[in-house]
Amino acid sequence: MATGTAKWIFPSFFPSLYGPSFHWFPHSLPLCPFFFPHHRFPFSNPSLSLSLSLFLSTGSRDSGSDLRSPPRAAAPLREASFPTQNPDPTTMIAIPYLTALTTYFSYGLLFAFGQFRDFFRKFFDWCSSNNLQGYAPICLGLEDFYIRRLYLRIQDCFGRPIASAPDAWFDVVERYSNDNNKTLKRTEKKSRCLNLGSYNYLGFAAADEYCTPRVVDSLKQYSPSTCSTRVDGGTTALHLELEECVAKFVGKPAAIVFGMGYVTNSAILPVLMGKGCLIISDSLNHNSIVNGARGSGAIIRVFQHNVPSHLEEVLREQIADGQPRTHRPWKKIMVIVEGIYSMEGELCKLPEIIAICKKYKAYTYLDEAHSIGAVGKSGRGVCELLGVDTADVDIMMGTFTKSFGSCGGYISGSKDLIQYLKYTCPAHLYATSISPPAAQQIISSIRVLLGEDGSNRGAQKLAQIRENSNFFRSELQKMGFEVLGDNDSPVMPIMLYNPAKIPAFSRECLKQNVAVVTVAFPATPLLLARARICISAAHSREDLIKALQVISKVGDLVGIKYFPAEPTKQQQGNKAMKYD
Numbered sequence: 001m002a003t004g005t006a007k008w009i010f011p012s013f014f015p016s017l018y019g020p021s022f023h024w025f026p027h028s029l030p031l032c033p034f035f036f037p038h039h040r041f042p043f044s045n046p047s048l049s050l051s052l053s054l055f056l057s058t059g060s061r062d063s064g065s066d067l068r069s070p071p072r073a074a075a076p077l078r079e080a081s082f083p084t085q086n087p088d089p090t091t092m093i094a095i096p097y098l099t100a101l102t103t104y105f106s107y108g109l110l111f112a113f114g115q116f117r118d119f120f121r122k123f124f125d126w127c128s129s130n131n132l133q134g135y136a137p138i139c140l141g142l143e144d145f146y147i148r149r150l151y152l153r154i155q156d157c158f159g160r161p162i163a164s165a166p167d168a169w170f171d172v173v174e175r176y177s178n179d180n181n182k183t184l185k186r187t188e189k190k191s192r193c194l195n196l197g198s199y200n201y202l203g204f205a206a207a208d209e210y211c212t213p214r215v216v217d218s219l220k221q222y223s224p225s226t227c228s229t230r231v232d233g234g235t236t237a238l239h240l241e242l243e244e245c246v247a248k249f250v251g252k253p254a255a256i257v258f259g260m261g262y263v264t265n266s267a268i269l270p271v272l273m274g275k276g277c278l279i280i281s282d283s284l285n286h287n288s289i290v291n292g293a294r295g296s297g298a299i300i301r302v303f304q305h306n307v308p309s310h311l312e313e314v315l316r317e318q319i320a321d322g323q324p325r326t327h328r329p330w331k332k333i334m335v336i337v338e339g340i341y342s343m344e345g346e347l348c349k350l351p352e353i354i355a356i357c358k359k360y361k362a363y364t365y366l367d368e369a370h371s372i373g374a375v376g377k378s379g380r381g382v383c384e385l386l387g388v389d390t391a392d393v394d395i396m397m398g399t400f401t402k403s404f405g406s407c408g409g410y411i412s413g414s415k416d417l418i419q420y421l422k423y424t425c426p427a428h429l430y431a432t433s434i435s436p437p438a439a440q441q442i443i444s445s446i447r448v449l450l451g452e453d454g455s456n457r458g459a460q461k462l463a464q465i466r467e468n469s470n471f472f473r474s475e476l477q478k479m480g481f482e483v484l485g486d487n488d489s490p491v492m493p494i495m496l497y498n499p500a501k502i503p504a505f506s507r508e509c510l511k512q513n514v515a516v517v518t519v520a521f522p523a524t525p526l527l528l529a530r531a532r533i534c535i536s537a538a539h540s541r542e543d544l545i546k547a548l549q550v551i552s553k554v555g556d557l558v559g560i561k562y563f564p565a566e567p568t569k570q571q572q573g574n575k576a577m578k579y580d
């Protein structure tokens with residue numbers, strides 16, 4: 001028994017040390033849930049996690065916005081409870097004991113082996129004469145270590161090139177490596193894969209009978225670029241039409257558009273907030289918000305992810321304290337949240353958050369990158385879905401890179417606010433305006449959503465994405481996967497935890513022509529690696545069933561069904577769906 005157990009446990013620690021040629025490891029992984037399937041490990045004192053996180057800290061998607069903020073938060077799991085007194089978000093985490101142990105151990109080993117190899121590397125570098133003498137290393141030490149010793153081993157799972165539109169199925173370019181995954185070379189070969197990774201929520205990213213001809217016409221009329229900023233020659237009739245269209249769609253008096261979603265957050269926040277202002281940010285806000293907030297010079301405080309009671313606690317405390325040192329009242333306070341959290345698939349608790357902001361006279365900034373177009377009866381995002389009046393949200397931000405199959409971002413708000421931004425925002429004054437065909441794509445897709453194309457395709461797409469998302473999520477949960485997020489959200493992370501399971505899951509799925517996105521540190525907290533599935537209205541029921549069959553099989557192989565599976569109806573005596 002003992003040798004048998006060792007045989008199964010031992011390899012599960014090592015796979016990511018060995019890179020892509022290590023094929024047998026997935027078979028060892030089911031052990032983790034096998035031991036203590038329901039025992040969960042509450043990280044009340046996650047010192048090892050924190051020290052590793054600090055060691056590896058390269059700046060993450062989520063916050064940790066300033067030195068005073070609590071450590072990087074983790075996505076709360078289904079059964080997690082949120083202590084209101086303890087702002088340390090890591091206390092929310094509860095993962096299986098053995099999984100936590102093997103995850104720590106795997107990272108520890110990777111770290112130790114990496115250091116060992118670096119020691120010899122330094123020695124040989126020192127012996128070689130072609131070193132730049134007297135210069136500090138140009139790449140930062142810890143980031144460089146993380147990339148060389150951890151990321152490169154599994155880099156084939158990330159940044160996979162594609163050779164077609166990101167539709168329900170797409171062509172993935174095959175690559176190979178001759179140097180243990182350090183460099184990847186493209187081949188001429190492509191494999192047709194089911195796409196579970198793109199943000200193409202409504203299917204507009206592929207050729208569309210209404211949008212595509214109009215986009216092609218706009219390309220001929222206006223060219224791909226205006227070659228100018230908005231205030232010089234970069235405002236076309238399309239840009240003005242787009243701003244009116246977006247304002248009308250999101251339900252605000254006015255809007256301003258930018259060529260990039262990331263820049264929309266990172267350039268607008270420094271315009272609106274500054275010295276003497278307070279930003280209160282959800283602990284899992286996107287990196288564009290974190291960087292925008294940091295760039296503003298405002299003081300940043302973080303509240304526990306999606307916990308309104310903790311937001312209220314932070315607000316009360318900060319209003320009572322006032323500005324640092326002088327204790328003067330804050331010039332203004334802004335609370336920043338997202339509609340759907342892209343790494344968690346959770347809907348924002350917007351009604352409660354709005355009520356608190358109103359009570360304490362704080363402005364609300366809502367980033368709807370993943371929710372606009374994707375949720376709500378007519379695709380108008382979380383406000384429509386959760387019954388919030390858009391007049392109660394002061395600043396509505398969103399991107400066109402998801403549901404609309406285009407690029408760029410918008411800010412929508414009062415006429416005065418938008419006019420002020422047009423006079424002051426550097427991304428409007430100094431950056432080339434959004435590409436005209438991209439603008440036309442957004443206008444056309446919004447028209448389809450509103451039924452202004454003369455069809456009901458928009459309504460059908462919205463019904464389809466909702467049905468697809470809820471079907472897929474509930475089937476994954478029935479199989480025993482740990483799936484984060486809420487119903488109606490097309491984003492559904494499947495928890496992997498152990499670093500060995502990241503390449504195992506990704507490669508095994510790809511072998512069966514299912515392309516998934518895996519996400520790990522620094523985009524998530526160290527322990528909480530996951531696969532993030534994005535569902536599209538373009539997926540048919542057959543596509544989803546194929547995906548479920550493959551994920552179920554690979555899930556068994558890799559050992560990520562952390563919950564007991566629900567008995568299928570078949571097992572209960574009825575005729576029903578079965579995936580394995």
Ligand SMILES: Cc1ncc(COP(=O)(O)O)c(C=O)c1O
Binds near residue numbers: 370407
């Ligand atoms: C919440 C959020 N805001 C902003 C962005 C940046 O948008 P874009 O990718 O369009 O630049 C993203 C990107 O995914 C996001 O998830």
